[in-house]
Amino acid sequence: xxxxxxxxxxxxxxxxxxxxxxxxxxxxxxxxxxxxxxxxxxxxxxxxxxxxxxxxxxxxxxxxxxxxxxxxxxxxxxxxx
Numbered sequence: 001x002x003x004x005x006x007x008x009x010x011x012x013x014x015x016x017x018x019x020x021x022x023x024x025x026x027x028x029x030x031x032x033x034x035x036x037x038x039x040x041x042x043x044x045x046x047x048x049x050x051x052x053x054x055x056x057x058x059x060x061x062x063x064x065x066x067x068x069x070x071x072x073x074x075x076x077x078x079x080x081x
Contacts, residue, residue: 032066 037059044055 037063 040062041052041055041059044050044058045052048055050058
């Protein structure tokens, strides 16, 4: 192969690896929230003195943030394909 073909092949390979990493990261945003959600709720209740309702509202806000980040990453990766 020529050097241009090798460079193109390497670029394609790196883009594929990057795309797989982005997809994994997008999926993990939700998993991260699910892992820290209950911990966040109990910490807010214990140390910040918030009511159960207030801590749940904060958790729902965090859930929306992580879900939005995940969806944005998916959209960007799918657009690049």
